[in-house]
Amino acid sequence: MFKKSLILLALAFVSACGANEVADQPWRTLDLNNTVLLTLLHGKVVIELAPQFSPKHVEQFSALVKKSFYDGAKFYRVIDGFVAQAGPKDGSSKDKSVPILAIEGQFTTAKNWSFAPVQNDDLFAATTGFKDGFALARDNSDSAWLTHCPGTLAMARGNEADSASSHFYFVIGQAPRYLDKIMTIFGRVVYGMQHIQAIQRTSVIAGEKAVDSRMHTPIVSMKLMTDVPVNERLLIEVENTESANFSEKLVKRRARSHEFFYKKPPSVLDVCQVPVNSRLVKLQG
């Protein structure tokens, strides 16, 4: 099984090379127009948006961020091991002022579409992989979708498919993959995930004192990185998941050849357990 996967990955890399001229760059610079700086009282978080997968959600979210819509909003639904959700006060005029979005839970892939495959016969999909740093899955049709992993940013909604507007959540626990395709994922945390993990939980267990809503973690500010003064910007590069380096990393991660692995684990990879690394670029180029 392992050898077969190796060949599969090698072939995928060759085809990615053909399709993408930057495939040999191991790191990728973020587009500052699609990068958000989230400031919390306890730390700064950088988010990469995904307009290539969820254009309408990114467009609306970016416009809201641009007009400081979220500044002062609270993380009002934070469940350990699940999600940290924020937004304006439910039912407020601010809340109602935002247009409803049609769901963008999956996207159609062109015939020559390439991605970095990770695993076949994943529990929730025929295949998983990465594209532009985002974990995704696909079945055997021409459809693919971003998957819920820790750090995923998605829009909350009501019971109807097309009911999201401005409330969003970060995944803070084991991947709730059952939400794949039925929610719109439109970004992911690329820096400062530990600060998202430190957001005050609002959900308590039976017998425990309720958390006072005044304790809920506020959003100090949320800005597009282009709107942040140059000397306050956090400039991040992320691994290019379509690069040869990343492909080799997947092969190594699957092989577990370090002597620590005195007995080899199954040669499978959970796409949400493969880290896509970031690095901090101190000075703007």
Next chain:
Amino acid sequence: MFKKSLILLALAFVSACGANEVADQPWRTLDLNNTVLLTLLHGKVVIELAPQFSPKHVEQFSALVKKSFYDGAKFYRVIDGFVAQAGPKDGSSKDKSVPILAIEGQFTTAKNWSFAPVQNDDLFAATTGFKDGFALARDNSDSAWLTHCPGTLAMARGNEADSASSHFYFVIGQAPRYLDKIMTIFGRVVYGMQHIQAIQRTSVIAGEKAVDSRMHTPIVSMKLMTDVPVNERLLIEVENTESANFSEKLVKRRARSHEFFYKKPPSVLDVCQVPVNSRLVKLQG
């Protein structure tokens, strides 16, 4: 596929009933001799130990806890999305004073052994399920093993299988299931996981300033709950994973019949994404 699973689960429940007279109790009281209170500067955490699965590790860990061995130790290796590891200073006389343990990565199951099955054809194992609140997996032999999930407590080790002594880690990210069977899991967090998630990370990304070791989160104290003064005890009950209630919960979780699921997710369950709930019992009985 869903109907087949339903029947499977129903059968499993019937057989569990036959094997276990307390199967109808939805909640289970913790044995205070196998419960640990971990006090951090920012909160209290309760851990349930698993002597039924990893007796030698629990015996040694409990003895260390009893003599306040860990008080003042630091979480010196904390990697976001992976583990928070603590122990005495590496190579110190305290560190070397502790006997080496033989690995207890899996256990043999008796012929009439029962558990609450969750999923067949999991990515890493033939079957997953729960026993006594612990997530586990098994293949088609008479062997089973506890699985790494968020909140899992396991002993760290060197490259050799039998090299663990006192350093331990909590899983704080997506389940690193590739460590199953080759590490000894001997407990899990049943209360206060958000405080484990708030432990200071020690691992930084390229370009970032290193975290000063004086910032590492210390263990204020770690005590067996029986050694905690009665009025300071945190008494927890956890869901009885072999109960009819829990079995029904699994069926419901798989079915996703709430109208929020306007389109049904695949009828599969990731064992690490099934919460085993706790509740706080305010007064000791």
